[in-house]
Amino acid sequence: MEEFESELDPRKVADVEFDDDGRPRRTVHLGVRKGTTVGTVWTASAHIITSVIGSGVLSLAWAVAQLGWITGFVTLFIFACITFYTSRILADCYRSTDPMTGKRNYTYKEVVKANLGRKMYWACGTAQYGILCGTIIGYTITTSISMVAIQKSNCFHRRGHQADCKFSNNPYMIGLGILEIFLSQIPNFHKLSWLSILAAVMSFGYASIGTGLAFAVVVSGKGKRTSLTGVEVGPGLTAAQKASTMFSAFGDIAFAYSYAQVLIEIEDTLKSPPPEHRVMKKATMIGVLTTTAFYMTCGCLGYAAFGNDAPGNMLTGFGFYEPFWLIDLANVFIVVHLVGAYQEEFESELDLRKVADVEFDDDGRPRRTGTVWTASAHIITSVIGSGVLSLAWAVAQLGWITGFATLFIFACITFYTSRILADCYRSPDPMTGNRNYTYKEAVKANLGRKMYWACGMAQYGILCGMIIGYTITTSISMVAIQKSNCFHRRGHQADCKFSNNPYMIGLGILEIFLSQIPNFHKLSWLSILAAVMSFGYASIGTGLAFAVVVSGKGKRTSLTGVEVGPGLTAAQKASRMFSAFGDIASAYSYAQVLIEIEDTLKSPPPEHRVMKKATMIGVLTTTAFYMTCGCLGYAAFGNDAPGNMLTGFGFYEPFWLIDLANVLIVVHLVGAYQV
Incomplete structure (x- = not known):
């Protein structure tokens, strides 16, 4: 149940090489063929x-x-x-x-710290x-x-240049905020080269349009009056105002x-060497030369076109x-362009690397902080799912003897195989070997490439x-909440369908x-929350059965x-028994995420060793829950046990408790999906 985010973890896409600072090599990035620049x-x-080059280029004519x-020309130069x-x-x-061999500073602030102090x-x-x-705010x-x-331009075109075309900015500001929430999930600044290139093309585009339109005005002979000293002091402009606007222009x-x-x-x-x-x-020389040429062209042509009446922005x-x-x-x-530049500047500013100095493990990845308790919570979240509520049905198909024995046997099998698998996190030595970050990598390290591909296909x-x-x-479960309320209001025989x-x-x-939560090993709080939810609804189901x-x-x-x-043939009985065996076996399964859980441990x-302790805690806890819930459920419902005690309406009252239990199921499944 912790499968989805871990299965889609980018670490599984490619074997990653590292630079001298232990971070992924800057000549490759995940999802791209190794060696791609x-x-x-x-x-x-x-x-x-x-x-x-931002939208400010369009205000250079005013400056x-x-x-x-x-x-103006001298200031630009x-x-x-x-x-x-x-x-x-x-x-x-x-x-x-040393600029060639020294320690890297990842941000401007780190440069300040390294050279000027804390x-x-x-x-x-x-x-x-x-x-x-x-x-x-400005962006x-x-x-x-x-x-x-854009709205005004269309309005002026339809209704004339003197029309009263007024529109509110608010919807667009709200929309931009929502859009940036999505785009801000792009995690790594060095993967944004395509976005940067797109934004650069956009900036050239609108600057070229503004410059081209200004050039068209100039060559048509409609350019307005200019002067060597700019806007002149006169009846409409005092010397103080002139000085103020000049300083604004410098700024x-x-x-x-x-x-x-x-x-x-x-x-x-940048890659190195x-x-x-x-x-x-x-790159600085290319960038500054390019922008200066653009600035001088756009600013000077804009001034030649509009003269001393140049607007603050030629296009808006x-x-x-x-x-x-x-x-x-x-x-x-x-x-x-502004959307792209927003990501370019703000994502880099809010990069987690700037919040704290990050330490690294022996594989160059951020230091892991997981403990036996967080791992146990992950295991419990993985194992105890809403399937616990169907164990009463499984025990009903098998009976007291076989049902109890099956629960115990699969608990032992899970515990034994999990201990073996825990030793496969590092290969070939469980203490000093290379880390295997996923179940598939453990298969590859021990069984070869063919089994690795077979395992991958099976897992997906x-x-x-x-x-x-x-x-x-x-x-x-959500529908069960509606049904529970409907049955409470209209009676247990009512036709409540949704x-x-x-x-x-x-x-x-x-x-x-929720899938934007990027790092599996940072989800211990979510795993603990999901574990609490699973205990909650399992306890409610067990408590109601006990009552x-x-x-x-x-x-x-x-x-x-x-x-x-x-009402039941021997063949149907056998089929149900095998289904019950499958339900119980599936209820204990968490092998495919065990390695990912172990990868969270410090x-x-x-x-x-820590994982084996966590496995013991997790399996003992879940087995106790399974036996309690399955056996009490069977004792309550007998051979008529429903497939799910809370959604199959084994219980109708108290309806609010049924609703609460189903809410807990939903929260647990949402959390387990992410974890």
Whole structure:
């Protein structure tokens, strides 16, 4: 029941190599053929261009208008030189103290810490997160403005340029927030090269459209008046206002070149050799030259087109009205670019690596923290499922003697085989061998590649079947709640029928959200919650059965179970017995996730020893529960035991307790699905 997230764990996709810092090699990433280049001078250049060229490029015409031709052009050139120079210096800080062989710094803050000390590290972090909050607000507002601009453009086209076209930004801001929640699940910054390239193409797209439209105005002879010193002091503009707008223009241009806070993260995507700082310097040159050319072209052409009346944004401030479809396209490009840039900057800023210094195990993966108790909780969650409520039916088919013996025998088999499998986590030596992260890898290490593929096919086949089973079982429990309330209101003989479909669809949508929880070994709290839920509904079912027994209302039982007679042939009896054996065997099964559970354990002590203790605790606990629930259920319902005591309506009252038990089943299945 802990199968799905562990089965889809990316660690199983490929054998991963590691860099000198113990992290996955930056020349490959999971799901791509080993050796495929990811971090190069070109992908780094794309990251830089995406970070630097933003929708702010469209406001450069306004900035140049405030400064004039001379100061505007010089300011663009000076800030380009400053950006290039400081970026080259910062590129050398990726490794400390030596730029070629030193320890890696994964973020800008870590660079500050390594070179300026802990106090400046905290000051830098505070400043960065403050900037981050402001930038989030800015990105959200700018994106919504571009979306509204599309509506306005179409409105002006239909109703005329003087029409009163007003629309609210709020729906778009909410929509962007929801979209970013989805996209923010992309876990690794260095895997975003395609997103960065897409965003770079978008930024070139809308900047080219804005520049092209401005160029069209200039060559048509409709450009407005410009001057060497920009907007002039006069009746509508005081000297103080002129100074203020000039400083704002300086700030706009300086801000347009800023990407220092993500430079280190971009450098961390680069493969080595060649040394990262050398590649980053080349990428910086390409990126800064490209953006400067764009900035000068867009800013100067925009000023030539609009003169001293240049709008704050050429595409959303309605410097242009026609062709409206081209304005719409440019604003779509802005939206796509900002969504991509949002991920580029904010995901890197919120990377878990920045929250704490992460330690690593001997295989280069983050240090495991699991204990015997968390492993026991995982096991109990895996073993005790809603199937526990069908054990009364299984015992009814087998009878007291065979039923009890079968439960005990399968408990012993599970315990014995689990102890053997626990030794297979490391191969060939259970204490010092290489780790096997999954059941399939353990099969491969011990039985060879052919059995590995056979095992994989079998596991994924089982996975598909269990996904269907989980979905159906959850929906049945939800429907059982409706039925329980219906029977309570209208009587036990009422015709209470409801469809499972809405609940199955709802579960699918819910699991899409919850499946974003990325790391199996971080789910101990979820596993514990699911274990509590399973104990809860099993206890309710057992308690209700016990109440029936002590009240003297228990039905007839026998040593051999359901008897052959007028309503049951010998063949049907045999078939039911084999089904009962299968139900009990399946109820104990958790072999295919045992290795993943063991992979959550910290070491020392050796993982296999801790896992054996956890196995003993888990199997003893589940066996006690199974025997109690199965035998009490059989004592209560006798040979008429339902397939599920809580959804097959073995009980009708108290209805609220039946509802609670089914809610616990749903929560457990949702949790077990993720775990």
